[in-house]
Amino acid sequence: MRLPKSAHASRPWRIHEFTSDFSVEDVWAFRTPGAGPDDFPTMLAAMRATGGLMKQPWLARFLFAVRWKLGALLGWDEPSAGVGERVASLRDCLPSDIRDAPRGPDNESMPLKAIYELDMESARELANKTVHTVMHLGWVQGANRDYELRMAVLVKPNGWFGRLYMSAIAPFRYLIVYPALTRKWERAWRDRSHAGAEYEEGMSG
Template sequence: MARIAKSAHTERPWRIHELTPDFGVEDVWAFRTPGAGPDDFPAMLKAMQTSGGFARQTRPVRFLFAVRWKLGALLGWDKPTAGVGARITSLRDRLPSDLRDARRGQDTDAMPLKAVYEIGTESARELANKTVHTVMHLGWVRGANGDYELRMAVLVKHNGWFGRLYMAAIAPFRHLIIYPALARQWEQAWRDRNDLAEQQGEQSRR
């Protein structure tokens, strides 16, 4: 995994740009997926889903998220009235007709970010609370060595000065703990995707 320039996201013709002209790019990261080809983005998304999400993350990551959710509950950051469909409208309301008809992606309780759209080389999920409206954009890009790799961009629309302070305060935790742990999980999921598929097949046949 490597943190890369924001221009690596902004200069590509991603469909997400049509939906987020009022968002800023917070972070852009590249993840290693050795041997990946141009059509393997759906396989990567499937591998990420079967890797277990936050429930299988390291203790430091689970602790940080537990603290965040606890603070959110105490201070009212995550009330339904502050979320998508209440304080802000979903990006799905901005979708052009072709993306509206595209696959949306699967929502689960383990994934707090909800699906906006999913196509052959990119997907987007969103979350909103009293601090920010944020989007996790995943894209599939040919890397320098010829293999394709996963790119993640975090797009943010701050809810005033408090949202800006909040994102600045959590930046060290994101960069030093959360994103590196996420990278290890996702990159391992790519390497283990065939074993995971076989295990799921055996379970479905029982």
């Protein structure tokens, strides 16, 4: 479910401390019936167990494949345009109490790399020739008193081309990518016991 940008801006998230030069692009909520205040790590583990981009529905996979192909042809995703090259990682801006906290795992199926992972929120970042973007996940008590997952996408476009790029992909995000994520992540919560077992097995193997 899409939420107003104020749903993210009004929360006392730690991410606000070092993203003042980013704009909030999208805010989305994912239902997690029966969730409590301590279930954020459980939700993250369930999401990871469902796999990365290759486990998306076919239409979302097709869009990502087209995007990466275009990026390869036009040089959008060259290492020189990434985090640590074109832009500094937000990890370099973290207060010491967050810098010393666990960051969360990275893997090849997730192009966004971990910045930090706390009890109630986490953040990942990606940069290329179009944007520097942050995916922020937060754990919030919803209207029915259950806790729910919220995702905010923060962006810093790379000039006019980055702004044009974000406008061009907006219909695909709202009509295909976010609905697919909603189905996948909400199903991950429903199937979390099975997903958690698969995740632990994969980590131990």
